[in-house]
Amino acid sequence: MTTDAPFSEVLSLSASALPKLRLPTPDYDRSAVGVGIVHIGVGGFHRAHQAMYLDQLMQQGRALDWGICGMGVLPGDRRMKEALAAQDYLYTLVVKHPDGSTNARVVGSIVDFVHAPDDPQTAVERLADPSVRIVSLTITEGGYNFNQATGEFDATTADVVHDLEAAAAAARGETAAGPRTVFGLVAEALHRRRERDLPPFTVMSCDNIQGNGDVARRQFTAYAALRDKGLADWMDSNVPFPNSMVDRITPVTAEEDRRRLAEDYGVEDRWPVVCEPFAQWVLEDRFVGGAPGRPPWEEAGVQLVDEVEPYELMKLRLLNASHQALCYPGYLAGYRYAHEVCSDPTFVQYLLKYMDREATPTLKPVPGIDLEGYRHQLIERFANPAVRDTLARLCAESSDRIPKWLVPVIRENLAAERPVDVSAAIVASWARYAEGADEQGAPIDVVDQRRDQVMAAAARQLSGDPLAFVRDRDLFADLADHPEFTEPYLRALESFHERGARATIESLIG
Numbered sequence: 001m002t003t004d005a006p007f008s009e010v011l012s013l014s015a016s017a018l019p020k021l022r023l024p025t026p027d028y029d030r031s032a033v034g035v036g037i038v039h040i041g042v043g044g045f046h047r048a049h050q051a052m053y054l055d056q057l058m059q060q061g062r063a064l065d066w067g068i069c070g071m072g073v074l075p076g077d078r079r080m081k082e083a084l085a086a087q088d089y090l091y092t093l094v095v096k097h098p099d100g101s102t103n104a105r106v107v108g109s110i111v112d113f114v115h116a117p118d119d120p121q122t123a124v125e126r127l128a129d130p131s132v133r134i135v136s137l138t139i140t141e142g143g144y145n146f147n148q149a150t151g152e153f154d155a156t157t158a159d160v161v162h163d164l165e166a167a168a169a170a171a172r173g174e175t176a177a178g179p180r181t182v183f184g185l186v187a188e189a190l191h192r193r194r195e196r197d198l199p200p201f202t203v204m205s206c207d208n209i210q211g212n213g214d215v216a217r218r219q220f221t222a223y224a225a226l227r228d229k230g231l232a233d234w235m236d237s238n239v240p241f242p243n244s245m246v247d248r249i250t251p252v253t254a255e256e257d258r259r260r261l262a263e264d265y266g267v268e269d270r271w272p273v274v275c276e277p278f279a280q281w282v283l284e285d286r287f288v289g290g291a292p293g294r295p296p297w298e299e300a301g302v303q304l305v306d307e308v309e310p311y312e313l314m315k316l317r318l319l320n321a322s323h324q325a326l327c328y329p330g331y332l333a334g335y336r337y338a339h340e341v342c343s344d345p346t347f348v349q350y351l352l353k354y355m356d357r358e359a360t361p362t363l364k365p366v367p368g369i370d371l372e373g374y375r376h377q378l379i380e381r382f383a384n385p386a387v388r389d390t391l392a393r394l395c396a397e398s399s400d401r402i403p404k405w406l407v408p409v410i411r412e413n414l415a416a417e418r419p420v421d422v423s424a425a426i427v428a429s430w431a432r433y434a435e436g437a438d439e440q441g442a443p444i445d446v447v448d449q450r451r452d453q454v455m456a457a458a459a460r461q462l463s464g465d466p467l468a469f470v471r472d473r474d475l476f477a478d479l480a481d482h483p484e485f486t487e488p489y490l491r492a493l494e495s496f497h498e499r500g501a502r503a504t505i506e507s508l509i510g
Helices: 043-048 050-059 075-085 120-128 159-170 183-195 212-227 231-236 255-265 309-332 345-362 371-384 392-395 399-405 407-415 423-434 453-458 483-498 501-509
Strands: 035-038 065-071 093-095 102-107 110-115 134-137 202-205 245-249 274-275 279-285 302-306
Touching: 035 110, 035 120, 035 399, 035 407, 043 050, 043 093, 043 255, 043 302, 043 407, 043 483, 050 065, 050 110, 065 120, 065 212, 075 093, 075 110, 093 255, 102 134, 102 255, 110 120, 110 274, 120 183, 120 202, 134 231, 134 453, 159 245, 159 407, 183 212, 183 399, 212 231, 245 309, 274 399, 302 309, 309 345, 309 392, 309 399, 309 407, 345 407, 399 407, 399 423, 399 453, 407 423, 423 453, 423 483
Parallel strands: 035 065, 035 134, 065 110, 093 274, 134 202, 279 302
Antiparallel strands: 093 102, 245 279
16 A cells, blocks of 8 residues: 655666565566567556456466567557666556555566567567467557448558558569558468468457457458458458457556655656556457467456457446546536546436436346446546546547447437437537537647547537537437437537536436
8 A cells, every 4th residue: 555655765667676666566487478468559558457467367377478568550659668668568557546545566467569660570470479369459449440430441541551552562572561550460460370370369359349359350351351352251260359348447647646656655667557446357258279368367357258248338338428428518617537527416416317317228237237336336436536537538539439439329219219318418518528618718629530520510510500510420320310319419509508517417417
């Protein structure tokens, strides 16, 4: 737990410093850890979740052949490589409890890192290495490169076109540039394995997408089919893409977190991870070679199941959609952190109304889960003041999130002739937020890969077309054609403009 006094000596995190540190560190011999997993998209969540579960197994003396090699595909991933490499791929995981206390330990399950833009051929060969049996992904919702409304792979992006042209050139025996995309890297590695008569690896998505394994299968095989139909058919028959549900609130690491780590534990870490105490991972047990083709994750608390969908729908529609429900009106009302919103009884009633009346009726029975208890546990987790999860983080990349987490709730309720008033108000709060100014006129930095489009649509709703925002069929399909949705949406949007966020939320719970 948190120490009572600052440390007089602060040590830079490294393998040589481990014996001197006064917090839990890896008990296992990291020099004996072999790489069995390449994880693409190493960020805070992966290090608070999948890497943490593996570290727990290694602490038991198990899974030492399942070490992680991180892989970055984006130019900005070089920062993570440099930070981890400078401290022998070690990092500190700090768990923040609601009472202000913390637990910290050094995690050692990541043992290497390849930055693909610097050397794409090395990256491909790392993936093609037969010791690698799982390639896992946290590439964000937008990383799967598909149209939000149709689900079709987008083959027109510049880097995808580059990779397809390079693969075609290589097939002709010409010198070609290495892949730039996750699709190009994975497909080229699987191509080489097939050519070398090696078994494939399992592709394991850990992103917050409904049916994340199914989505990954569609997008990776769609890319492969554009490159080589035979490769796509081989992947379809031989490469498992298990679905999973992952959960742990992991805010962006702040400079304050680094300072507190040095003061409380005597450790200087270039990029520690902070998170809540709760963690959950429900994983479909489908891997190349069966159970031997994965670590014994069940020994670390992972739920291995035949069907993930009930759990993932519960999480996506209750937790993730509720994050969207609280972030926009909370920000407009003047709050800046999730725990501030969830300390406000009015907002808590509003969130529970969404979860109880609109989200829960769309869920299947979830084995072993008390949904009422789960809903109230979510409020407690959101209200953890130590985590300090920013509303700005939750508001970011909404065009990747709302279509996957909330729009399906609306569509299912419309089809069943159930009310959608609260869900419509959540969409209206996003539309109001996307106008780019809060209720005091202060500018809002709208962070979204479709920033220009959503802000332009939000501007049009101010100039005579109040349904402009929801006419975007790539985001909302045909919701604008349904009066059962547009009527409560327009009421809420008008209220956000004329009465403000708090009064709008009060009217919803009334």
